Each structure stands twice: as structure tokens, then as C-alpha cells.
Amino acid sequence: MSRYQRQIILPQIGEKGQQKLTEARVLVIGAGGLGCALLPYLVASGIGNLGIVDGDRVEESNLHRQILFSNNSIGKFKAEEAQVFLNNQNPACSITVYTEYLTAENALQLFEKYDIIVDATDRIAIRYLINDAAVLTGKPFVYGSIHRFEGQVSVFNYSNGPTYRCLFPKAIEVPSCAEAGVLGTSVGLIGMMQAQEVLKIILGSENVLSGELLIYNTLTASQHKFQFSKNEQIEITHEFFDTEYTSEKIEPESFHPSLLEKYTLIDVRELNEHPRIQHQNILELPLSNFKETLNQLDKEQAYLVFCKSGIRAAKAETILQEHNFKNTRALQESASQLEVLITNASVLKQ
Amino acid sequence: MKVTLKYFGQLVDVMGNHEETQEIDVKNSNELLEQMKQNNPISHIPFQLAINDVLIDQEESKKLNDGDVIALLPPYAGG
Numbered sequence: 247m248s249r250y251q252r253q254i255i256l257p258q259i260g261e262k263g264q265q266k267l268t269e270a271r272v273l274v275i276g277a278g279g280l281g282c283a284l285l286p287y288l289v290a291s292g293i294g295n296l297g298i299v300d301g302d303r304v305e306e307s308n309l310h311r312q313i314l315f316s317n318n319s320i321g322k323f324k325a326e327e328a329q330v331f332l333n334n335q336n337p338a339c340s341i342t343v344y345t346e347y348l349t350a351e352n353a354l355q356l357f358e359k360y361d362i363i364v365d366a367t368d369r370i371a372i373r374y375l376i377n378d379a380a381v382l383t384g385k386p387f388v389y390g391s392i393h394r395f396e397g398q399v400s401v402f403n404y405s406n407g408p409t410y411r412c413l414f415p416k417a418i419e420v421p422s423c424a425e426a427g428v429l430g431t432s433v434g435l436i437g438m439m440q441a442q443e444v445l446k447i448i449l450g451s452e453n454v455l456s457g458e459l460l461i462y463n464t465l466t467a468s469q470h471k472f473q474f475s476k477n478e479q480i481e482i483t484h485e486f487f488d489t490e491y492t493s494e495k496i497e498p499e500s501f502h503p504s505l506l507e508k509y510t511l512i513d514v515r516e517l518n519e520h521p522r523i524q525h526q527n528i529l530e531l532p533l534s535n536f537k538e539t540l541n542q543l544d545k546e547q548a549y550l551v552f553c554k555s556g557i558r559a560a561k562a563e564t565i566l567q568e569h570n571f572k573n574t575r576a577l578q579e580s581a582s583q584l585e586v587l588i589t590n591a592s593v594l595k596q
Numbered sequence: 597m598k599v600t601l602k603y604f605g606q607l608v609d610v611m612g613n614h615e616e617t618q619e620i621d622v623k624n625s626n627e628l629l630e631q632m633k634q635n636n637p638i639s640h641i642p643f644q645l646a647i648n649d650v651l652i653d654q655e656e657s658k659k660l661n662d663g664d665v666i667a668l669l670p671p672y673a674g675g
Contacts, residue, residue, distance in 0.1 A: 280675045368675035391672040393605040398672050413651070414644060414671045420606060423674035433674070459651075459669070461604055466614075470602075472667065474651035555640070 250292050263449045264292060270448045273297040273356060275348050275376060276366035277324040279423065279430065280390050282312040283437025284366065284444070289332045289339045291445060296332070296339055297360055300325040301347040311423075311430030348372060350491030353379035362447055363387040364440060368422045375491060377402060377410035381482040386447055386456075390440040394426050395465035397436030401443050404456040408476040413459060415480065432464040499550060499575040501584060503591035509550040513581065514562040519554065521585050533558045540569055548573040554580050597662040599628075605670040606641050626657035628666070643670040 250267075253259050270293050274281055277300040288296060304312070304319040304327055312324070319327040325343040332341055346352065348367075353375055357363060363385050365376045373389070380387040386404040390397060402409045423433070439462070446454050457476075462469045499505070506527050513523065514533040522530075531539045533553070543549065549566065551559040551574065559576040566574040579587065598619055603611045622628045625645055633639050645652050646667040652658050660666075 276675055278675055366675050368673055370671060370673050373671075390675065392674040393670075393672040394674075396605060396672070414642070416642075420642070420671060420673045426606075426674060428674055461669070470649070470667070472646045472649050472651055472669065477653070 253291065258449060258451065266448050266450070267292045267445075268294040270362070271295040271297075271360040272362045272364060272444060272448075273299065273360035274364040274366055275299045275372070276368065277312075277314070277328045278302070278308065278366065278368060279311040279392070279428065279433035280366035280437040280440060281324075281328070281364075282314045283434040284364065284390075284441035285314065285328055285332060286335055287438065287441040288444060289336045289341075292336070293339060293444075293448070295342075295360075297342045297344065297356070298325045298328055299344040299346065299348050299356065300328075301345060307424075311428060311433050313430070313434070348375060350375060350379075350487070354383055354487075357383040357385050361385065362444055364444060365389045365391075366437065366440070368424075370420065373410055378482050378487050378490065381409055382484060382487060386454075388440050388443045388447070390436045392423065392428060392433050392436050393421070394428065395432050396461060396463050397432065397439070399436060399439045399443065399455060399460045399462070400458060401447065401454050401456045404447065404454055406476075407456040408474055409480070409482070411480050411482070412477040413474050415477070429464075435462065435464055499577055501550075501577055501579045501587050503588070505550060506588075509548045509575075511577075512549050512551045512562065514551055514553050514558050515581060519581070521582060523581060523585050523588060525588060531562075533562055536562055536565055540565075543571070545569070545571050550575050550577050552577040552579065552581060552584060554582075556580070597660065599660060599663070600665045602665060602667040604668065605643075605672055607638065607643060607668050607670055610636060610638055610641065620660075622660065624657040624659050625652060625654075625666075628660060629654070641670050643668045645669070 250264050254261060254264050272288060272293055274285060277298050302324050303321055304315045304324055306320055309315060314328045314331045323345040325345050329341050329343050357379050363380050365373060365387055376387055380403050387402050389400045389402055443455055457474060459472045511528040513528055513530045514536060516532045551562045553559045556578060563574050563576040598617055600617045602615045608614055622631055646669060647658055648665055
């Protein structure tokens with residue numbers, strides 16, 4: 247055990263702690279910037295079992311920050327290339343690679359095989375999937391993410407603590423590294439912080455970053471911690487999971503003038519937003535007061551909802567469905583696009 | 597009353613700085629949010645609010661006090 251001697255002499259670890267590391271099973275989702283930083287430290291510490299999920303292949307633009315890969319890795323699976331490096335680093339760690347993406351179909355089954363889930367991905371939609379699958383399988387998950395020089399770190403679903411949905415109940419996609427830009431050392435630092443939380447969870451530390459969001463700015467070397475608590479209103483059940491991920495989502499309808507004959511359109515923008523579209527078949531029911539105005543509508547009639555970006559239309563559509571409206575759809579076009587389409591179709595009421 | 601506003605993530609670019617102290621004429625967090633959204637192009641960015649380092653539920657409007665530090669926290673995606 248001389249390999250681990252320097253950490254075993256720490257009072258927080260000892261022989262017992264080292265044994266816990268040997269027995270631990272950690273699943274890392276994503277072998278990108280965060281994954282490449284945290285994986286070698288987890289392997290070096292003596293963690294016994296590691297899973298790596300990533301369906302991506304190495305690209306040249308990854309190499310400035312994804313330090314487990316070299317020129318020879320380009321075109322190969324990231325998970326397999328990481329495994330080559332890590333096997334060489336510490337053969338005592340058993341590594342299983344999954345050269346596929348995490349999906350609603352494989353998430354629950356995969357999570358069952360591990361004790362701790364590490365989110366090293368770069369998309370918010372996947373983060374919700376990780377969160378929900380972690381809740382359903384009762385696993386803590388260690389979150390890290392980066393926007394340019396700022397990183398966020400937290401641990402969710404730890405000892406029945408708050409989850410990602412308690413922090414961000416519902417978020418739309420925001421720029422990733424590919425869009426916003428990132429420096430290798432910045433993402434590396436955040437990955438290392440995640441690795442530290444993984445070790446703390448395994449070792450039973452009292453200071454796991456649960457219920458707290460750490461934001462570290464690698465440019466100004468400043469950090470902030472924010473407290474958040476469990477939102478008991480948020481219930482993640484198997485039914486919720488199925489509806490959210492595995493049911494077929496209805497895509498927004500694309501506008502065609504003939505729809506004006508079948509449907510009544512509802513503009514859910516606020517009344518001070520422009521352009522206003524005047525048409526006998528368009529109702530103006532702002533989302534801010536939408537529920538209160540539902541009594542003006544007929545549950546048997548067909549409605550198409552629109553707004554400026556589609557977000558409020560989707561919310562209004564959900565409200566209508568919750569109130570048992572039979573035939574409602576959201577339109578994908580914005581109000582400005584609709585104005586042009588309706589004018590071009592010469593059906594605009596003069 | 598005077599409050600300090602702290603911006604994170606994409607909001608730093610939109611607001612032009614990390615932090616500013618402002619004299620505000622609103623009573624609660626909802627009014628502040630509404631005013632900020634009217635005066636700045638931030639409605640397309642999702643974010644949560646923390647008052648004095650504690651996240652608030654945006655469905656409930658919280659009373660603001662002189663000297664409060666209000667942080668606007670968007671989720672990040674990069675990895």
C-alpha cells in the first residue's frame with residue numbers, strides 16, 4: 247500500500263478510508279474538459295471501479311484542454327482513449343467504458359451499477375436527465391460546469407438533499423464551451439473541484455458541498471457560495487421520468503394560412519408587445535393573466551398558441567392541457583414571422 | 597434604498613460588469629426583476645436570484661432591505 251501512503255497518513259483517510267476508495271464505484275459522464283481533469287486524480291487515489299460514458303470522438307479542437315488525449319487520439323472514442331491513459335496510470339483501477347451517449351433508455355440501468363455519478367457533460371438537457379435518473383436510483387451526483395472563466399460546482403441528491411431541479415427548476419440551453427470559448431486550465435480547475443467532492447463523499451466527509459452552489463472565477467481568483475434548499479414541491483417519479491424523456495414529444499406546429507380556418511390563434515404576449523396582429527381569428531390573452539381568462543375559451547375547440555420566442559407559448563399550451571383542453575398546439579413561429587406570413591397570405595383583416 | 601447587484605455567467609457580458617451598487621425604488625424582488633428586465637436585454641437568459649447568498653423561490657416575492665446583496669445566477673453548460 248506504499249503507493250497510497252501519503253494520503254493514508256491523513257487523519258481523514260487512514261487505512262479505512264483507503265479501503266472505502268478501493269470499494270468505491272464511480273460513474274463519470276463525459277470525458278471532455280472536466281472529465282479529463284478529474285479522471286486521472288480519481289484513478290490515482292485508488293478508486294476501485296470507474297465507469298466512463300461518452301459517445302464522442304476526439305477532435306483537434308479538444309486537445310488544448312482535454313489533456314488525456316494526443317494527436318494520435320483524433321477520431322477515436324474519448325472514453326476508450328481515456329481508458330488507455332488511465333489503465334497505464336493505475337492498473338489496479340477497473341475501468342469500464344461505454345462509448346455511447348447517456349439517454350433515458352440506458353441511464354437508470356447504468357446508474358444502478360455505481361455509487362456516485364459525476365456530471366462532466368456540456369449540455370443542460372443531459373444534466374436534467376442525470377439529475378432525474380440519480381434521484382430515481384438514489385445516487386448522489388457531483389455537478390461541475392463552466393461558462394468562460396467561471397465554474398459552478400455542487401453536489402446534488404446527497405443524503406436526500408436538494409437536486410439540480412431545486413437549484414434551477416427549468417432552464418433553457420445556454421452557451422457551451424464550443425460556443426462561449428474556454429481555457430484549459432479553467433475547466434481543469436473545476437474538474438479538480440469535482441474530484442475533491444467525489445473523494446469527500448466516499449470518505450464520509452461532513453463538508454460535502456450539498457445545498458450549496460460554489461462559483462469560482464478563475465480569472466479574478468474569487469469565489470462565492472450560495473445556499474439553496476430542497477424544494478419539496480418537486481417530485482421526480484418514474485411516471486414523470488417516462489413523460490419527460492421517453493414519451494414522444496409533440497413538436498410545435500408550423501404555420502400555414504389554412505390553419506386559420508381550423509384553429510383559433512391565441513397570442514399570449516403581453517399587450518404592450520409589438521407587432522400586434524389584428525385578425526378575427528386571433529385572441530389576445532397574455533400569459534401573465536392566462537389562467538384567469540381561460541373561461542373565455544371552449545374546451546372542445548382547437549387552439550394554436552404563439553408568442554415571441556415560443557417559450558411562453560409552450561407554457562400556455564401546458565396550462566391548456568392541464569385544464570383538459572382537447573386540441574391545442576404551440577406555433578413555432580414568432581409573432582413577427584406570423585405577421586409577415588399572415589399578411590402575405592392576404593388574410594389579414596383590413 | 598441602496599443594494600448591490602452581482603452578475604454571473606452570461607449576465608456579466610450583458611450588464612457590462614460583475615457588480616454594481618444601485619439606488620432602487622422598488623419594494624420587493626419581483627418588482628426589481630421586472631424593472632431590470634425592462635431596462636436590460638436579459639429576458640432570454642434563465643437565472644435564479646440569491647439575496648445575501650441565499651437562493652429565493654422566484655414564485656414568492658421577497659422584501660428587499662437597504663444594503664442587500666442580490667446575485668443573479670444563470671446555469672452554465674460548458675464542460
